[in-house]
Amino acid sequence: MNIGEVAKISGVSAKMIRKYEDSGLVPKAKRNVSGYRSYSENDVHSFRFIKTARSLGFSLKDIKELLSLWKNKKRASSNVKKIAQIHIEQLELKVNEINTMLNTLKHLTKNCHGDDRPECPILDSLSE
Amino acid sequence: MNIGEVAKISGVSAKMIRKYEDSGLVPKAKRNVSGYRSYSENDVHSFRFIKTARSLGFSLKDIKELLSLWKNKKRASSNVKKIAQIHIEQLELKVNEINTMLNTLKHLTKNCHGDDRPECPILDSLSE
């Protein structure tokens, strides 16, 4: 398979497939006589894995480890779980951070008239 | 005031003060004879404004508009409120996205033994 077909069926763009290769996330693809990258079904499977992991917010660094564990049939599931749990903690921190912002922002906008007068508690709060 | 003092009392690093100037977020600072940037109390106020707005997650593009509205005594508060509301919507989208990830991740990790055996529903799910 050429890169375009892999992109289509894996959902990972050709651009990113090349980047993942450059960054060492996936091994270098074989090339055909004219220099085109050539892929197997297995490669497609890997790109789907990456795609799904990205959709769960895992970083490429995490995904590199996850791919390696996935391919290692002697892995310990504890290693996978650890990565996931750390990721969960990070996401929870981020959610809390955003919710704190939202609480403040909602409070401020509620008190802003939002008309053509200049008085504005939002700006007041920012300039305090 | 030199940039270092402004950085200390505004909480914005000297590095970022220069970048904000480069990017046009704040006007170019005056220079003294030796080329050092020279600031007033008013400038400090602006950097505090920026710092607070950043802590609420506003982008620099938004902050540029907010600064301009802040300095315009004939502004309409509706323009400020609009920026805040759009920002709130974006943050809510992000929170929802992260919560979706968290739901999936928590479900998967709950079902992962996390011991030295290789079976792992997390990897199973990623490779589906």
Place this chain on the structure above:
DNA sequence: GTTGACCTTCCCCTTTGGGGAGGGTTTATG
């Protein structure tokens, strides 16, 4: 035998910070 759809590499851009080099200035201390 040409055109269009592929593929290649290479470089640039986004966003919001930070690190550090290389070199000039100011201030404090001996």
Place this chain on the structure above:
DNA sequence: CATAAACCCTCCCCAAAGGGGAAGGTCAAC
């Protein structure tokens, strides 16, 4: 007065995860 520390300057590089697009080679279909 000299020197060292603490500033300041500009310029370039880095992160993360994508995307855009140029310039040029290849393949397939008509």
